[in-house]
Amino acid sequence: MLSRVINLLVALTAITLGGFLALNYPVGTLLPISGFVAIAVISFYQPSLFLIIIPAILPVSGFAPWTGWISFEELDLLVLATATGGYARFAFDGKLDASQRTSSLLLLLSILMSVSILISMTRGFADAGGFVFGWFQGYDGPMNSVRIGKSFFLALLLIPLIARLQNTLGTITSRKLGLGIAIGLGTASIAALWERLAFTGLLDFSSDYRSTALFWEMHVGGAALDGWLLLTIPFSIWALRNSRSTFQFVLSLCLVGLAAYASLTTFSRGVYLALMVALPLLAWQTRSQLKPVEIHQESLTWGFFHWMIALVLLGTMAGLVFPTGGYRGLLALFGLIAISLSMPQVLRKISLAQFCSSCLTGLFLGALLVVLSNFLPKGPYVLYTFLFMLTFPALYWPRIWAIASSPAITMASFVGLMLSAANVAGYWGGVEALPGAFGALTLMFLILVWAAFSKRPLWPNDLRWQGGLLTTAVAVSGLISVFGGGAYMGDRFSTSSSDLDGRLLHWRQAVAMLQTSADITFGKGLGRFPANYYFAIPTGAFPGTYQIKEQNGNSWLSLVAPRHPISFGDVFRISQRLSFSAKGPFVVDLKVKTNAATAIHVEVCEKQLLYPGGCVVGSVTVKATNAEWQPVHIRLAGAELSGGPWYAPRLKMFSLGILNKSGAATLDDVVLTTDRGANLLRNGEFTNEMQHWFFTSDRDHMPWHAKNLLVNILFDQGMAGLGLFLLLTVCALWRLNLGSAREHEISPYLTAAIIGFLVVGLFDSLTDVPRLAFLYYLVILYALSLGTLGKRRKRMHSKKRAPAAQVVQQ
Structure with missing residues (x-):
C-alpha cells in the first residue's frame, strides 16, 4: 500500500511540474500539452516504450533557438511526462x-x-x-x-x-x-x-x-x-x-x-x-559474444592480424585513388570492392585457361568501350554504371540458372569494370590520376587472383560479413578524404601542441578561481564558470554579455561587446530564427541609446548555429545619445540568399551585435521588414524578456566552458x-x-x-x-x-x- 501511495505522489508531482512547464511554453501551449499527454498515456499503457522514445528523439528535441528557453527545455517535458504515466501505472498496478x-x-x-x-x-x-x-x-x-x-x-x-x-x-x-x-x-x-x-x-x-x-x-x-x-x-x-x-x-x-x-x-x-x-x-570485450556460426566462418579466418592487413590494403588503395581521382574515383573503387568480395565464390568453378581468356576478352572489350565512352557527354560515368549493373547480377546467375559460361562472363565484365573505374578517375583528375588508379586496381586484381585459386577461402562468403567489410572500407576512405581531401583537418592537427598548451593554461585558470576552502570542497556552484570567468580572467577575454532591463513597464535589451578586437566571427550576437520562406531585401528599424559612439551590426544569415552559409548585412555607427532614444534605419546589403538545395533547406537567422571593442548600447523596438512591409520578428520590444531570442558566440568559446x-x-x-x-x-x-x-x-x-x-x-x-x-x-x-x-x-x-x-x- 505504501508503495502505491509513493508512486501516486511521484506521478502527481511529475504531472504538476510538467503541466506548469507546458502551460508556459514560449511558442504556444497546444503542442507541448498534447505531446505531454501523449507521452504520459504511452508510458501508462506501454511502460517500456520510453526506453526507445526518449533516447531516440533527444538529439532533435531541443528548440531553444526558437523558444528562447535555456533553463528549461523539451527534455524536462519528455521525462516528466514519462514519469507521470510510468508511476501512475505502478500506483494502479498492484504491489511491486x-x-x-x-x-x-x-x-x-x-x-x-x-x-x-x-x-x-x-x-x-x-x-x-x-x-x-x-x-x-x-x-x-x-x-x-x-x-x-x-x-x-x-x-x-x-x-x-x-x-x-x-x-x-x-x-x-x-x-x-x-x-x-x-x-x-x-x-x-x-x-x-x-x-x-x-x-x-x-x-x-x-x-x-x-x-x-x-x-x-x-x-x-x-x-x-x-x-x-x-x-x-x-x-x-x-x-x-x-x-x-x-x-x-x-x-x-x-x-x-x-x-x-x-x-x-x-x-x-x-x-x-x-x-x-x-x-x-x-x-576485444565482445569477441566471445559471436555466434557459433560466426566464430567458425570469421574468427578462424579473420583474426586481428587479418583485419589489420585488410585495413592497410583498403587504406592503400583509397590513398592511391583519392588524391588525384577525387571522390568519383573513390566511389568507383567502392563499387569494385563490393563486387570483388563475391567474386571468389563464382571464380572457383573456372579453369585457369577460362580465367585467362576471360581477362583478355574483358581487357579488349573494356578498352574499346572506354575509348568510345570518352566521346559521349558524361560517357565514363554512364559506362561504369552500365558495366556495374551487368557484373553485379552476373554474380548470382549460377544460383538461379545453370549457365556454364557465367563465371567467364562475370570475370570479363569485372575486368571491363576495372578499366572503366580507371577511366572515371582519369576523367575527373586527368592523366595524373591514372597511375594511382592503375596501382590500386593492380593490387585488387592480385588479391582477387589469390582468392580465386587458393585452396582455402580468404574471406567468408557471407553477405553480412561482406557488408561489414564494405562499411569498414567506407570508414577508411572517409579518413583518407578528411585528411587528404582538404587542409582543414591537417591544419587542426598541426596546431595540436599549441592548442594543448592553451587548454592547460585554461584549466589552471579555472582551478585558480577556487580560492576558499569551501570553494575547494564544494565548488563555486553549478553553472557558475562563465560568470566567474568574466571577473577573474583579464578583461581581454571578456566575450560579451546581455541583460533585459525594465522600467515603468518598458523593457529593453542592454548589450555589451567583447573586450578584445572583434572580427566577424567574434561578434556577440543576439539572434532570432526566421522562417524558411523569409526573403529579402531586408530593412531593420530599431531604437538605440548609448553613452559613446557605437557601431551597431545587423544581419540575416543562412545559418544553423555558428557558421553562416550566406549573409546580407548592414551596420551603422550611432553617436552618443545622451540618454535619449535614437531611431536607426539600416538596409541590409549582400548577395541574395540561396535557401539551399530543396532536399536540405537552410535555416535563416536574424542577428544583431556591436562591432567596436567594449562597446555598449541599449536596444529596443527591433523590427525586420521586407519590401512587403511585414515584420518578421517576434517580441522585438522585449516585453516578454528573451522569448524567441537566442544568443551566440560564434568563435569565442573558451570563456564559456x-x-x-x-x-x-x-x-x-x-x-x-x-x-x-x-x-x-x-x-x-x-x-x-x-x-x-x-x-x-x-x-x-x-x-x-x-x-x-x-x-x-x-x-x-x-x-x-x-x-x-x-x-x-x-x-x-x-x-x-x-x-x-x-x-x-x-x-x-x-x-x-x-x-x-x-x-x-x-
Whole structure:
C-alpha cells in the first residue's frame, strides 16, 4: 500500500511540474500539452516504450533557438511526462514484485550525489546574488544552476521505472534501451548529414565548418555532438550484431555509415582519439559474444592480424585513388570492392585457361568501350554504371540458372569494370590520376587472383560479413578524404601542441578561481564558470554579455561587446530564427541609446548555429545619445540568399551585435521588414524578456566552458562532487566488467560508451549540456541497477539449473 501511495505522489508531482512547464511554453501551449499527454498515456499503457522514445528523439528535441528557453527545455517535458504515466501505472498496478530490491550501493551513491548537487546548486544561487526564478535567464543568472543540476535528477527519476521493467521483462529491457540509443545515434547523424548537405556539401572537407547537428548547446562552442556520438556509437555495433533479418542488417550498416560520417565531420581530435580507444575495447570485450556460426566462418579466418592487413590494403588503395581521382574515383573503387568480395565464390568453378581468356576478352572489350565512352557527354560515368549493373547480377546467375559460361562472363565484365573505374578517375583528375588508379586496381586484381585459386577461402562468403567489410572500407576512405581531401583537418592537427598548451593554461585558470576552502570542497556552484570567468580572467577575454532591463513597464535589451578586437566571427550576437520562406531585401528599424559612439551590426544569415552559409548585412555607427532614444534605419546589403538545395533547406537567422571593442548600447523596438512591409520578428520590444531570442558566440568559446569534464565538475561541485562523480563512474564500470553484470550482453557496449564519453571529456566539459549529462547519468545509474538485477535473476534461476542455451534464449 505504501508503495502505491509513493508512486501516486511521484506521478502527481511529475504531472504538476510538467503541466506548469507546458502551460508556459514560449511558442504556444497546444503542442507541448498534447505531446505531454501523449507521452504520459504511452508510458501508462506501454511502460517500456520510453526506453526507445526518449533516447531516440533527444538529439532533435531541443528548440531553444526558437523558444528562447535555456533553463528549461523539451527534455524536462519528455521525462516528466514519462514519469507521470510510468508511476501512475505502478500506483494502479498492484504491489511491486516481492523480489524487487534496491541496490544498497546504488541507493547510497544516488543519495550522496544528490546531496552534493543540491549543495552546489545552493552555492550557485548564492554566487549569483540569490535565487530569483526566471524563464529566460542566461548563463550568469541563478537559474543556470537549475539547468545544470536537473540532469542527474531527471535520470534518477527514471531508474525505478527501469528497475521494475528489468524485473518483469528481463533482457528485453536492455534491448529496448539499446535500440533507443541506436536510433538516437541515427537521428543525430541524420541531422549532421542534413547540416553538411545544406551548408557545405556532402564531400567538402576543406571548409572551416564543424558539424553541430541540432545541439543548440553548442551556440557558445563545446562538444555536445562529440559526446553524444561517443555515448551512442557502440550501440550501432550492438544493432549490427543483433540484426535478425537482412533488412535490419542493412539498416544497421546504414547507421554505422551515418555515424562514421557524422564523427568525421566533427573534425574533432577528441572524437577521433575516443573512437580509437572505445572501438578496439569494444571489439576485444565482445569477441566471445559471436555466434557459433560466426566464430567458425570469421574468427578462424579473420583474426586481428587479418583485419589489420585488410585495413592497410583498403587504406592503400583509397590513398592511391583519392588524391588525384577525387571522390568519383573513390566511389568507383567502392563499387569494385563490393563486387570483388563475391567474386571468389563464382571464380572457383573456372579453369585457369577460362580465367585467362576471360581477362583478355574483358581487357579488349573494356578498352574499346572506354575509348568510345570518352566521346559521349558524361560517357565514363554512364559506362561504369552500365558495366556495374551487368557484373553485379552476373554474380548470382549460377544460383538461379545453370549457365556454364557465367563465371567467364562475370570475370570479363569485372575486368571491363576495372578499366572503366580507371577511366572515371582519369576523367575527373586527368592523366595524373591514372597511375594511382592503375596501382590500386593492380593490387585488387592480385588479391582477387589469390582468392580465386587458393585452396582455402580468404574471406567468408557471407553477405553480412561482406557488408561489414564494405562499411569498414567506407570508414577508411572517409579518413583518407578528411585528411587528404582538404587542409582543414591537417591544419587542426598541426596546431595540436599549441592548442594543448592553451587548454592547460585554461584549466589552471579555472582551478585558480577556487580560492576558499569551501570553494575547494564544494565548488563555486553549478553553472557558475562563465560568470566567474568574466571577473577573474583579464578583461581581454571578456566575450560579451546581455541583460533585459525594465522600467515603468518598458523593457529593453542592454548589450555589451567583447573586450578584445572583434572580427566577424567574434561578434556577440543576439539572434532570432526566421522562417524558411523569409526573403529579402531586408530593412531593420530599431531604437538605440548609448553613452559613446557605437557601431551597431545587423544581419540575416543562412545559418544553423555558428557558421553562416550566406549573409546580407548592414551596420551603422550611432553617436552618443545622451540618454535619449535614437531611431536607426539600416538596409541590409549582400548577395541574395540561396535557401539551399530543396532536399536540405537552410535555416535563416536574424542577428544583431556591436562591432567596436567594449562597446555598449541599449536596444529596443527591433523590427525586420521586407519590401512587403511585414515584420518578421517576434517580441522585438522585449516585453516578454528573451522569448524567441537566442544568443551566440560564434568563435569565442573558451570563456564559456572549463573545457575538461573533471575540471568542470571540480569547479562546480568541488572535491566532494568530483570524488562522487568518479566513484559513481568507477563503480558502474566495475559492475559491468568485474561485478555481477559482467556477463550481460549489453555490458560491453555500456562500457565502451562510458569510456568514449570520458575520453572526449578530457578536452571538453560535456556535463554542462543537460541532454548529454542526462543520458550519461542514465547509462551510469542503469549500469549500477543492472548489476543488482543480474544477481537477483541468478538467484531466481539457480534452482532451475537451466541449460546455458536456454538461459541465452531467455
